[in-house]
Amino acid sequence: MEKSIENIWKEGFLKKDVLVVPNLNDFYNKKSIHIIDKFKRMFRINLIVAVIFALVSLVITTINGLPIIGVSWFLILIGLVVVNKKLLKGLEKIDYHVSSYEYLISFNKWLQEQLAINRKMARLYYPLFFFSIVIGFWFVDAEGVSLGERLVGEVLYGFPNTYLVNGVPLIGIILVLTIASLLALFGGEIYNFDVKIIYGRMFKKIENLITELEELRR
Amino acid sequence: MSNNFYKTSILPFAGIIIKLCRAYTNSQEDFEDYYQEVCLQIWRSKENFRKESEWSTWVYRISLNVCLTLLKKKKNNGQHFVSDALPAEDTDDNYAFADESLNLLYDAIRKLSEIDRAIIMLYLEEKSYQEIADIIGTNPNNIGVRIKRIKIRLKKILDGKIN
Numbered sequence: 001m002e003k004s005i006e007n008i009w010k011e012g013f014l015k016k017d018v019l020v021v022p023n024l025n026d027f028y029n030k031k032s033i034h035i036i037d038k039f040k041r042m043f044r045i046n047l048i049v050a051v052i053f054a055l056v057s058l059v060i061t062t063i064n065g066l067p068i069i070g071v072s073w074f075l076i077l078i079g080l081v082v083v084n085k086k087l088l089k090g091l092e093k094i095d096y097h098v099s100s101y102e103y104l105i106s107f108n109k110w111l112q113e114q115l116a117i118n119r120k121m122a123r124l125y126y127p128l129f130f131f132s133i134v135i136g137f138w139f140v141d142a143e144g145v146s147l148g149e150r151l152v153g154e155v156l157y158g159f160p161n162t163y164l165v166n167g168v169p170l171i172g173i174i175l176v177l178t179i180a181s182l183l184a185l186f187g188g189e190i191y192n193f194d195v196k197i198i199y200g201r202m203f204k205k206i207e208n209l210i211t212e213l214e215e216l217r218r
Numbered sequence: 219m220s221n222n223f224y225k226t227s228i229l230p231f232a233g234i235i236i237k238l239c240r241a242y243t244n245s246q247e248d249f250e251d252y253y254q255e256v257c258l259q260i261w262r263s264k265e266n267f268r269k270e271s272e273w274s275t276w277v278y279r280i281s282l283n284v285c286l287t288l289l290k291k292k293k294n295n296g297q298h299f300v301s302d303a304l305p306a307e308d309t310d311d312n313y314a315f316a317d318e319s320l321n322l323l324y325d326a327i328r329k330l331s332e333i334d335r336a337i338i339m340l341y342l343e344e345k346s347y348q349e350i351a352d353i354i355g356t357n358p359n360n361i362g363v364r365i366k367r368i369k370i371r372l373k374k375i376l377d378g379k380i381n
Contacts, residue, residue, distance in 0.1 A: 005323060005372055009342040012320030019236045021229070022250040212258075 035205055036107050040091065042199065047084055050077050065140055072132030076125050083121065087114045101213040108206060115195065122191035126183040134176055223264070228257055231277045234343055238278070241327050241335045242285040246313050248292075256284045271352055278345075278353045282336050289332060326375040330368060337361065338368045 003011075012018065054077035061070030090113075094106045138148030148168070155162055155169055163170045183190075196203075228235070239252040260280050267276050314321045327335055333354065340350045351358035 003319065005338075005369060005376075006342065008319045008323045012315060012317040012323070013233075013237075015317065018315060018317070018320075019233050021232045021236065022253050 033103070035202065035209065036103070039107075039199070039202055039206075040088075042202070043084075043088060043091075046198070047081050047088075050081050054078055054081075061136070066136045068139055069132050069136030072136070073129065076128055076132075080121065080125065083117070084114075087117065090114075101210070104206065104210050104213065108210065111203075111206075118195075119188040119191050123184050123187035126187040126190060127180040130180055130183055131176075223261060224257065227264070227273065228260055228277070231274060234278060234339075235281050237343070238281050238285055238336070238339055240324060241339055242289050242332075244313065244328065249313070252285055252288055255288060256281045259284050272349075275349055275352050278340065282353060285336075286332055322376060323372070326372050329375055330371065334364070334368050334371075337364055338372065341365050341368075 054074045057077075058070040058074040061067060061073070087110075091107070091110050094103065094110060138146060140147045142150045152164070152167065152169060165173060235253060235256050236249075239249050239256065243249040243252055260277055263276075263280055267273065271279075315324070327338060330338065336354060337350060340353060345353070347358045347361040350361050354361075
């Protein structure tokens with residue numbers, strides 16, 4: 001007699017070893033490698049974008065008579081790319097063949113070191129970016145004289161008692177130095193904010209995966 | 219995921235999870251990925267369990283949602299995967315059960331739409347219409363009619379009338 005689907009089902013699963021429960025660990029290997037590979041890709045793309053931005057800003061600022069800004073930004077950005085490229089080499093050294101947990105821990109260690117180095121550099125390059133903008137605009141040509149000299153002339157016309165240091169109003173120097181100091185002071189926080197926007201979700205995923213694996217190991 | 223949680227809250231339902239995952243996959247590798255993802259999602263969602271339904275219903279619902287999500291992802295990625303359009307012969311040989319009738323039944327189930335696959339699996343696992351409706355998120359009144367239609371279609375496929 002022909003069997004009903006209910007009987008096929010019941011009898012099929014009556015036999016021993018029909019339902020073998022798979023091992024859970026490989027999932028974490030795949031997942032951690034996948035997340036880290038994604039991070040590496042994003043990191044590389046960011047370095048390429050930085051190089052392109054450095055070149056484009058060099059060309060645009062030079063065309064618009066602001067070569068000091070262009071050259072400064074180019075040098076700062078290329079410096080950043082070189083340092084981060086070196087840091088990326090450290091990431092390549094992480095051994096794929098260890099357990100997922102060890103792999104993620106090694107990656108996280110590399111990540112924290114990389115972030116710490118970049119945070120320190122941010123305290124230097126944010127003020128440098130700012131100085132380059134100020135100096136770049138100071139020397140831009142404004143009808144035969146530099147924009148800075150012209151501005152000083154106008155300030156002196158309105159406020160003849162303005163105190164000058166080497167031809168620059170002291171109040172201006174104080175203002176620029178204050179902003180630069182604030183950038184140096186909060187450069188690390190600004191960098192953290194930048195990083196959070198770009199990599200925040202990925203960092204969270206890595207953190208969660210490590211927590212899951214730690215629970216599994218307990 | 220703690221071993222204790224896995225042993226007490228997932229392992230007792232491993233049978234149905236395995237059966238469901240097998241209905242949506244056609245290779246051992248895919249099956250293991252699905253099973254592991256289901257387990258992980260059950261563990262992740264445990265905080266959201268409000269005891270409004272049985273734990274088993276909760277487990278089946280998550281299992282089904284994970285299978286459907288992964289299936290959709292695979293289709294979107296253009297990966298070769300069992301669907302209504304793909305012949306059952308594409309299932310890996312080493313993925314088959316020892317019981318030939320069961321293999322034929324699974325191949326037939328894989329030819330059904332994604333939701334019909336879930337309904338018939340839960341029916342075969344002797345879940346009530348109410349429980350099936352709770353898991354699928356539909357009206358229990360429609361389940362009986364739907365099951366009847368699915369069984370007719372399965373019978374036709376098994377008889378070789380549709381292939």
